[in-house]
Amino acid sequence: MNTAENGLTAPCSILTSSTANLNLNSDQNIVAAYLYWAGSGTGDLTISLNDIEVTAERTFSDALDVDRVFFAAFADVTTIINELGNTNYTLSNFDLTDVISTYCPTGTNFAGWAITIIYEDLSLPLNQLNVYDGLQSVPTFLSITLDNLNVLDNENAKIGFIAWEGDSGISVNEQLTINGSVISNFPLNPANNAFNGTNSFTGATDLYNMDIDVYNIQNNINIGDTSATISLTSGQDFVMINNVITVLNSQLPDATITTEDYIVNCGDNTIELFYTVHNTNSTAILTANTPISFYYNNVLIGQSETQNDIAINDHENNSVLLTLPNDATANVSLIASVDDSGNMTGVVTETNENNNITTFEIELLIIPETTLLPTILGCNEGFETSSYNLYEALESIEYDVEDVTFFNSLEDLETNSHAILIPSDYTNTSNPETVFVRLASPPCYEVFQFNLAIENCPPHIPQGFSPNNDTKNDWFNIQGLYDIFTEHELQIYNRYGNLIYKGNNSKPWYGIINRGLNNKGKTVPVGTYYYILNLNDPNYTPFMGWVYVNY
Template sequence: MKKLLLCLLLSPVFMFSQQIDLFQQFNGRLDFTAFGNTLNTQENGNGAPCTILTSSSAALNLLPNQTFVSAHMYWAGPGSGDFDVRLNGSPVSADRTFSLTSGAGQTYFGAYADVTPLITGSGLYNVSDLDLTAAIIPACNNTTNFGGWSIIVIYEDPSLPLNQISLFDGLDYVSGNQPSLEITLTNIEVSTDKLAKIGFLAWEGDRGIANNETLLIEGVLIDNPPLNPGNNAFNGTNSYTGSDQLYNMDLDVYDLGGIVMPGDTEITINLTSSQDFVMVHNLITSVNSEIPDATIVIDNLGVLCQNRDINVNYTVFNVNSTAFLPANTPIAFYINNTLVGQSQTVADIPIDGSESGTITLNLPLGTPVNFDLKAVVDDVGDGTGIVAETNETNNEFILPVDLNEAVQFLGPDIQSCIGMTVTIDTGVVDPAFSFQWFFNGTPLPIETDPTLDVTVDGTYTCIVTEGACTATDSIDVFFNVQPFAEPTIDLFQCDANGDLGFFDLTVNDPFILGTQNPADYNVSYHLTQAEANSGANPITPATAYPIATPPVQPIFARVEELTGTCYATDEFFIQFDTVSAGPMTNIGGLCDEDSNGEVLLNLVALKNAEALNGQDPNDYSVSYHPTQLDAENDTAELPNPYNVTTSPETVYVRVENNASPPGTCAAISSFIIEFFAAPVLIEPSTYEVCDELPNDGFAEFNLPTKDDEITGSNPEAVVVYYEDFNDALNGVNPIANPTMFVNTTIGFQTIYARADNVNSTDCFNVIALDLLVNDSPPITDPISDYILCDNDE
């Protein structure tokens, strides 16, 4: 990997910032583009309102032959920072953060996140939840209220030459107090200036301030009017789109053709400003730089021979490069920094290619048992390289060596399981070696390979020989009993039963062991099959495990013999269900309108929603029962609709979780049903009174005298009289003085008696009462004398 070094030469002024350094490099037929947007609605200062948006959008446009590789998002603003935002609705948290305090004491922040998984190609992208509102007002006081975001996109194009993309970032600035900033990109091998370019992300540039605000690259003034004039390089523009309304944010890219030259090894960038405060957040370069990058890895060591020779197997790589690594690239080997051997590559190694090799080193007398073996590629033996590389600091590999392990080339003793085959491996791959195996000291004549398959306990020895090199090692192999896992049982809890979701997993110990002796085995419980297989991360304590993902979570049980080598597993589920019933409210004031002693109710329509209390009716069942015991046992379910024949009557509601094993998870509640009978009314006789002369057809009636006749002397009936039938039904406009009621129609009138149940004014019946006014007989006036004769005289 090529490493571009960055040097900053700053004026000796008061400041707190983060130096711009190399962050990442990319090599291949690659290029970059960028898109983004400001959160400012207009350029700050000059009386602009002190407001800022919390979201904005911008488009990414890739051509059909350009393949997306990666995306790198930056955002910034005043204050201590908002490091959690959203990209097209998906959360984005900062991977890296930056801070800057200017000479005026104002604090600013920057952030970076790799958003490669969130970019799907060309399209419109929206950044939201970037909330700087709390920090804007203090920043408005010195006209540095800004905010925005950008995304650098690396893409592949097969028509491009081999390029190196270098991404630098930090948070540094130029201003009237710190008028210059110099950045030197070194260790670059420029093959050609074709398609070379550089991009900048800068903040707080003002279009209206053009006081010696310059950008020079390799001493060349960048003058690109009208977007970027030479005296106002950072002025709220986007040269990717040609926009001049990227307020207080600059997203610019410049061609380096004619500025960098073939053979250049560094690029110098100078920024100046005699007034405008400008922060640089990142810069990115693309140059055609066709050079290799050699790295090396020590793969393994061979056996340590009696003559102190040892084989070292290694691999040389040429990755993150833009050219092949030439043949005969030197390789040096050191023990604790003392040169002990040299080699070289055999063939040209292509880009992203590798080459493996082996060297025999003779360990000098006095070599300690533990030492560092260092391999360095592109090293002639004194630390000098002969190949120009993209990264001159990644050529070495250090392997800590313990000679005891080299002597014991068969490794440690092996524990295995009865019925399995163990392959003992010398680790020697050099075909020049010969091998002879022994079992418990007895030669195995036909076993002459570098590996040996064994199936029985014993001590196995191998003698390896190559010329004068001889080494011997022994190993003990043990075959342990293979446990078996009997079926476990699923465990269930329900909160309605007082359970809290803590499971005693050891309930399954006797189930998984079956007839196996518990003293000979260990049982553990794990969250994944992989952990059960490896025995890693056993659940502790297994007697009180809180379910992590209710309602159902798999648990993996492992039974192993005491060495932990042989095991078997089984899976079961723990289930924690929830259910509630109610709270329920009573049903009161019902009316038995026909006074037959029963009321028909649709309990499902009246009470199911209340019983479920927000629980999904598809997941829970509701039933009604006459007693608590019936509700608990789910027996004697009441029909629906249900005839209530007793008042008051207690009804018990049962709500059951359908996902639970039947009958195991139900909650019980109850409510009271109370009804009243509407008074039974008897059709009354006509209420007749005698008119008084002059027989005008109107008379006075004492209506309550008909109460007992109408109600049959029902003590629970209260009678009220009305002139109008509808008024009687609605209980409005009663006759004001029923004891002295005078009919309002001549001679005959029908009025209405309403009898309410004394306990419920809504439970009543209405009956008609006819009123009749009879005329008084006429009297002759004058009345003639009535004369009789007394015949006795």
């Protein structure tokens, strides 16, 4: 924006707009475009680019003293440049005319702008490009350390600057060094006058108070370097560095990961995940044992690693078992991160460190809450056991027999193992006993639960028996009594009302007399005998009746 180099005879005026032309090749695709503008004073932070209003996204400041302050501003204009393409770009509404008058007497009045274009050209080797910005000044000494470098190949390495307020007529001890070595580009940028109002790209020498310079630093950095130090000395000229760009030949892998498929089982929080690690858009192999980490709610839940070296533009398939916490919901979002040691940091230097992560959704097969069914009661058949038809518990639900399986434990149900083989004729093993039901309900199943319980049903008392030792009906076989009502007492009386027998759970009646003085041990004669059966069960009163004994 300056019309002449500052000095005592220079006009104290400044432009409010200027134009520059962009002319990229057709195969050079714009990746990013950054607009920088700077000048005397505290700043004009809203300007226009081809009549499109642009407001500073970041600002920087510097000062020579309390009265002479300077500003610089930054805005990402990638969208504008991509839309307009190769054309003339006019920056306007940049008005410092009311500010510079106090700066003119000391020759520090200036304004200017530049757009840094980062483009992709497939015919060029892959480069690592770093952009550093801020606003730092000299005299008399300025040192800037550039971090995050990864010098794998220093061939044709370059460094570029946007600097403000340099004067071609001032070259007092003005020297630019990289890692301690002086750099220059004679005759455009002499070793003793690096910032002299020139443009290395166009060869222009009339930028006036601004420099756009680029240098080859192939001999100033070494393979393996991770940083570089820029130093500037000046005995008189006041120079401000606004932007530094490094371009390094980059032979690196680029690890990315995609998820292909997964397997989940009903009611199980363990997932078998199938994934692919790619080494696309790379210039070197991705070595084996590159770590991979998996996260749920930002918590590490599993790790893996590549098995083999992955060639450029190749890939490797693998799978991993991941276990989610028990409180995970049905739909979960997971993160797969390659080149990740488990703390979101990597061990492999890549061409792109920002594409290692993929997010994917998984639907767990959640089992519905267990439904309780009514208890099945069975008559005690002795020692608190009974036979059951387990299908009777399912009367309240609709089902197909082939979809139903019964189990003795929930663990067996979940693993679908050790099913009850004959559900229609099942004998319990405890009282009460819980039975679990697995009902197929694709893609999963439903779970039901019911109890088997025992009740002492009324005994069946026969009307007679024949104790003749023919092994048929030889005793008073009261069914549903023995080993069920274990505390019962049986009394037998003859027709005269005399007690002739008393028995219990261990003494059934075979027609033998065990009471009285004269007939103990004798078999009763044919006839009708009166019985009293006291079950000693609070649910039943004594049973009384007649039984006929015949031989």
